[in-house]
Amino acid sequence: MISRRHFLSASAGVAALASGMPTARAEGGQVVVGTWGGDYGQLLSDIIDKPIMTPKGFEIVQDVGNADPRKTKLLAERQSRRGSMDVACLSDNDAYIVSQSDVFERVDAAQVKRLDKVFPELRSDIAIPHIYSAQVILYNTNQVKTPPQSFADLWDPKWRGKIGLADILYPNNTLAAALAGGGGVSNLDPAEKKLMEWRSLDVKIYPSNEALAAALKSEEVWLTTMWLARGFMWKKSGIPLAHVVPKEGTPAIVFQASVPKNAKNKAGGFAYLDAMLDAKAQGGFADKMGYVPTVTDAPLPEDLAKQVSLTEAERARLLKPDYAYAAGRSQRTLDFWNKEFKA
Amino acid sequence: MALLVVPACLLVLALLIGPMILMFRISLNQFSPTQLMMQALSPDNYIKAATDPYYQQIILATLGIALLCTLLTLILAFPAAYWLGRMESRWKSLVVIATLFPLLVGNVVRSAGWMALFARDGLLNTVLMKLGVVSAPLEIMYTTKAVIIGIIAVVLPYMILTLSAVIESIPRDLEYAAANLGASGARVFWRVILPLSGPGVAAGSILVFVLCMNTYATAVLLGGPRFKMMAPAVYDQFVRGNNWPMGAALAFMLLAVTMAFTVFGSVAFARKYRAG
Numbered sequence: 126m127i128s129r130r131h132f133l134s135a136s137a138g139v140a141a142l143a144s145g146m147p148t149a150r151a152e153g154g155q156v157v158v159g160t161w162g163g164d165y166g167q168l169l170s171d172i173i174d175k176p177i178m179t180p181k182g183f184e185i186v187q188d189v190g191n192a193d194p195r196k197t198k199l200l201a202e203r204q205s206r207r208g209s210m211d212v213a214c215l216s217d218n219d220a221y222i223v224s225q226s227d228v229f230e231r232v233d234a235a236q237v238k239r240l241d242k243v244f245p246e247l248r249s250d251i252a253i254p255h256i257y258s259a260q261v262i263l264y265n266t267n268q269v270k271t272p273p274q275s276f277a278d279l280w281d282p283k284w285r286g287k288i289g290l291a292d293i294l295y296p297n298n299t300l301a302a303a304l305a306g307g308g309g310v311s312n313l314d315p316a317e318k319k320l321m322e323w324r325s326l327d328v329k330i331y332p333s334n335e336a337l338a339a340a341l342k343s344e345e346v347w348l349t350t351m352w353l354a355r356g357f358m359w360k361k362s363g364i365p366l367a368h369v370v371p372k373e374g375t376p377a378i379v380f381q382a383s384v385p386k387n388a389k390n391k392a393g394g395f396a397y398l399d400a401m402l403d404a405k406a407q408g409g410f411a412d413k414m415g416y417v418p419t420v421t422d423a424p425l426p427e428d429l430a431k432q433v434s435l436t437e438a439e440r441a442r443l444l445k446p447d448y449a450y451a452a453g454r455s456q457r458t459l460d461f462w463n464k465e466f467k468a
Numbered sequence: 469m470a471l472l473v474v475p476a477c478l479l480v481l482a483l484l485i486g487p488m489i490l491m492f493r494i495s496l497n498q499f500s501p502t503q504l505m506m507q508a509l510s511p512d513n514y515i516k517a518a519t520d521p522y523y524q525q526i527i528l529a530t531l532g533i534a535l536l537c538t539l540l541t542l543i544l545a546f547p548a549a550y551w552l553g554r555m556e557s558r559w560k561s562l563v564v565i566a567t568l569f570p571l572l573v574g575n576v577v578r579s580a581g582w583m584a585l586f587a588r589d590g591l592l593n594t595v596l597m598k599l600g601v602v603s604a605p606l607e608i609m610y611t612t613k614a615v616i617i618g619i620i621a622v623v624l625p626y627m628i629l630t631l632s633a634v635i636e637s638i639p640r641d642l643e644y645a646a647a648n649l650g651a652s653g654a655r656v657f658w659r660v661i662l663p664l665s666g667p668g669v670a671a672g673s674i675l676v677f678v679l680c681m682n683t684y685a686t687a688v689l690l691g692g693p694r695f696k697m698m699a700p701a702v703y704d705q706f707v708r709g710n711n712w713p714m715g716a717a718l719a720f721m722l723l724a725v726t727m728a729f730t731v732f733g734s735v736a737f738a739r740k741y742r743a744g
Contacts, residue, residue: 193707200504222710225502292693295708330693343589452501459709464522467694 152182156393159198159210162189164414165380172409177400183393192219199223199385208387211394214255217379218296221448224251229383236395239402242420246445252381253398256407256416258354259375259435259443260297261368268347275372276305279348280319286327289346291337295462296451297376301350304373304444311447313454320466330467338364352378357415357433370435374444380416495716505713513717523701523718527725530698533612534680537619541676542669544620545627549668550661552628553635567625575622579689582618583609586690610692618686623679627672634668635661670737674730681726698722 156178160166166189174185188195188210195210196219202208203226215223223229229251234240237253247254262279264272268287273279279288279301290298299316302323306315329346331337334355340346342364353368360366382401384394400406407418411425415433418425425434435443451458495513497505517523552563570578585591586608593605608614638661646656662669684699691697702722705715 193710222502332688332693345588455501456499456709456711463704
């Protein structure tokens with residue numbers, strides 16, 4: 126029977142043959158990285174795989190997919206002696222959920238040398254923080270002359286029909302509503318009343334981030350809540366946007382990477398985690414995707430930092446998710462979003 | 469001779485029945501946000517799916533859309549199928565290929581085309597605004613109208629081809645005989661063509677109804693986040709909620725309703741034609 130790993134390996138071999146590359150086995154071994162595709166996967170390849178890992182003798186194979194199938198695969202494979210991934214990239218919330226099944230190796234400085242450079246507030250026992258961003262208010266600068274200063278300001282009737290939300294970010298939109306209603310990362314109860322108020326203010330819902338970007342561009346809507354990093358990319362693509370870090374606080378999202386306990390090449394996996402924290406690689410992700418470095422020794426150029434980073438005062442308002450609370454309430458959050466808010 | 473069906477049966481058994489048994493077992497488990505699911509033998513998910521007004525409303529909406537689309541498709545397909553069934557030109561095979569052509573484009577790609585056409589700043593609104601027909605863009609995207617148009621575009625070829633095969637087998641002489649006895653064109657259609665093409669209407673309608681009930685891509689892409697049909701609701705539970713047991717129970721509920729209507733339709737048609 127052909128396993129996924131053998132299939133990926135064979136595919137890589139075929140690709141190498143086609144490109145005239147030698148197919149000799151890399152001395153560090155093969156490292157299978159479960160990751161998103163698109164810009165993220167491409168940047169991993171351009172900034173980490175080729176310049177850092179390949180010269181060290183590792184052969185990197187990407188197992189590209191969305192987070193949900195990857196989570197499911199990690200949970201389904203947890204009883205297997207050998208898993209299909211050596212590195213699993215997930216958001217902090219997803220990594221928490223998977224880690225509850227004791228899937229990941231513990232991460233410490235003995236395996237990941239650059240761990241001591243990581244900002245203390247972003248450290249985790251089961252993952253390295255690769256990149257992070259914060260949930261802010263984005264607004265169209267042509268239409269909004271007096272921008273809202275808080276999530277609560279988005280409930281001002283003057284914005285009726287002019288606020289757009291991405292359906293896929295329903296947990297984050299729910300959190301914004303909770304914060305506006307006096308709740309927080311550990312209390313989403315006020316969100317339900319606020320979401321229904323938002324609904325009566327004709328808030329528009331778009332199926333994807335891309336559809337929301339198109340609506341902001343065509344000025345169908347003027348305001349949204351979104352990751353600062355994505356706002357940066359949209360600005361780069363020509364949409365006239367600016368951001369506000371809300372008064373109530375700015376929820377953080379950290380994209381992490383972990384080594385599964387049943388990884389075939391754990392040493393390779395940890396070497397990859399170390400490479401992800403490389404200062405130059407971190408700067409590259411900030412420049413291309415607008416996500417902020419998670420290490421102390423990767424300063425950004427002033428102009429870039431102004432667009433993607435938080436000031437000291439804003440950083441103080443960064444809200445770390447309550448993973449256990451969010452996971453325990455996930456079904457209620459989804460049900461309310463679908464059954465009441467979108468009804 | 470019976471042995472000839474063995475390979476196909478084995479394939480269906482391995483690729484359809486096997487996974488369905490597995491999914492049925494999953495539907496009896498219980499959801500856990502951190503463990504994915506916990507082993508159980510509980511009908512809770514079915515009870516919840518059947519008694520929750522939210523899912524009742526979705527199943528009714530799905531049935532409504534599927535029945536409406538089937539009826540509209542039948543009305544639109546019949547004239548084309550009649551023309552195709554009666555065609556004696558040497559170009560007939562090309563026309564059949566042209567009818568099949570839309571099926572060569574995947575549902576997602578086809579829906580993307582509709583999105584470009586229906587968007588606020590899409591082709592249709594741009595043309596209508598330029599011509600001065602409307603002063604503000606029409607809201608077509610993310611409406612039931614858009615989904616119905618999208619679904620009919622997907623299923624129309626199935627209905628045309630099923631109907632045309634049956635119409636082709638109706639002897640032309642019967643139409644001539646009816647006309648010779650003084651029947652008008654409309655009367656020939658109602659009293660001769662339509663009753664004799666009954667098996668095609670039944671087969672085409674059932675095929676199209678099943679496809680409509682299971683619509684996913686068209687509903688998601690053209691209906692938008694607020695539009696509710698069963699297949700996207702199943703996906704939501706599996707992928708966004710990670711609630712496999714509930715997703716599996718909803719999938720079986722969709723299967724049961726679709727099968728009930730299909731069997732009912734087949735029996736009703738069979739009775740009518742046996743009696744007729």
